[in-house]
Amino acid sequence: MPAAHQFSSVTASAHSSLGAPMGMVFQIAGSSSKILIDAARLAVLAQSDDPCIAMAGQVGSQVKMRVGNCWLVASVRAMALDQASQGIVADIDFLGEGDEEKLTGRIYRFRRGVTRYPTPGTDIFPVSGLDMKQIYAADDRAHVQIGTVYPTTDTRAALYVDSMLGKHFALLGSTGTGKSTSAALILHRICDLSPQGHIVMIDPHGEYGAAFTGNGAVYDVSNLALPYWLMNFEEHCEVFVTSQGADRTVDSDILAKCLLAARSKNRLAESIGRLTVDSPIPYMLSDLTTILQNEMGKLDKGTNSLPYMRLKTKIDEIKADPRYSFMFSGMLVADTMQDFIAKIFRLPSNGKPISIIDVSAMPSDITSVVVSVLSRLVFDYAIWARDEPQRPILLVCEEAHRYIPNSTVGAGQAVRKILERIAKEGRKYGVSLGLITQRPSDLAEGVLSQCGTIISMRLNNDRDQAFVKAAMPEGARGFLDSIPALRNREAIICGEGVAVPIRVSLDNLEEHRRPASSDPSFTELWRQTGGEIDILDRTITRWRSQGR
Secondary structure (H helix, E strand, O other): OOOOHHOOOOOOOHHHHHHHOOOEEEEOOOEEEEEEEHHHHHHHHHHOOOOOOOOOOOOEEEEEEEEOOEEEEEEEEEEEOOOOOOEEEEEEEEEEEEEEEEOOOOEEEEEEEEOOOOOOOOEEEEOOOOHHHOOOOOOOOOOOEEEEEEEOOOOOEEEEEHHHHHEEEEEEEEOOOHHHHHHHHHHHHHHHEEEEEEEEEEOOOOOHHHOOOOOOEOOOOOOOOOOHHHHHHHHHHHHHHOOOHHHHHHHHHHHHHHHHHHHHHHHHHHOOOOOOOOOOOOOOOOHHHHHHHHHHHHHOOHHHHHHHHHHHHHHHHHHHHHOOOOOOHHHOOOOOOOHHHHHHHOOOOOOOEEEEEEEEOOOHHHHHHHHHHHHHHHHHHHHHHHOOOOOOOOEEOOOOHHOEEOOOOOOOOOHHHHHHHHHHHHHOOOOEEEEEEEOHHHHHOOOOOOOOOEEEOOOOOOOHOOOHHOOOOOOOHHHHHHHHHHHEEEEEEEEEEOOOEEEEEEEEOOOOOOOOOOOOOEEEEOOOOOHHHHHHHHHHHHHHHHOO
């Protein structure tokens, strides 16, 4: 049948309110179907002043079709020329449906999901800018606006906070795509919406402190004061046990026995029915080394003195190293657990709902333990506070692939286990996890699929793109193909936090709310000279004193 006849089956009323159709449904197959588009009609639509209509039929654009008194909306995923009809065959993914406004024929009351499918031959029309406003209009749920829906300039993109945080979220993007600024934008909007919230953010590069000076508290090696006795047994082993293989098992058994004895010396232990090595009871490091020394001197010990010496030497070494004083200081023996948790979890928040934990100046060999302790405290607090009025906590991990790697060998297994557990079980207890990473393919398998909302900026690596596509819902496939082509500060968002998958151009963030993550201008900075001796003097002083 000639193409001209194929595209003429449209009623007079549709012509008057919508113009001629741009094509028809060609094949129906569940979530993914095919349409046939009139190439000549596309050329006419491309001249429209409405950017949405001008883009009609392109990959990533939306089209609509009438079924009964409803409009079905679909996203164009792929296109190919059909030699037989001289038209264009396009693959589409259905997004949802909306009612038809009788006077104008436009969409209103849009909702996700499709209850009725069109039949082959159903006319296809472009989605207008006014339709887009209805499709992406925010409903009554609590939400924040973070940008504009592509390709419009005035349709606002809404993130539904309860849905996004209730099922975890992930923010992904290659270096230089504006990932840090986007993370700051989303967190600022959430803080503005909920100034009495409770957010803990792990900052491995020290860049977010500058962004949240007005509505957050920043903690680093100078003021964190994390008591070492809050570590559980597994975290103690990561710090104090240096041996491998069979020797590690022996050393761990000795440490467990001596650690329990050291904890039991505290008067708090008397009020606890059953003390364990994991109980967060204060103890003195000097008590632990004394107990090790006494056990080493016993004649009936089951091994030689070497394991005891290894443990004692490592503990003494950490006690004497000023780099570890933020955690292993003799000043941190008092029972400050309540004050510490109140400080870190913002209980109460007093209008500053976010804690930025800057771990950039901490020794690299203990960073994963610090993150493990903080993450576990979030989870344990939520478990033991179940009978109290609930205070949900959001834990945000920047550079998440460091802490939840896909490798199950090496150091940092304690932090991997607790973050995986939060990903799987956290929402039951009011703990939300936000993962920010530039290498999603390096994340532990299954963690990304636990994130109900995925915000993907440009990803340049093929493995990362494939990893994200595997984790995203089927209906978003048309959007995913545009991930390598996204501009800076553009993102594809799909999942629980949005009504339907969207491509968003993110808002500009005020200068004083941006993280200190901008790239240096080499050509500009290399023109500057003078004062190098003073710069070196101050830098070396900080270097030698480790920032203190």
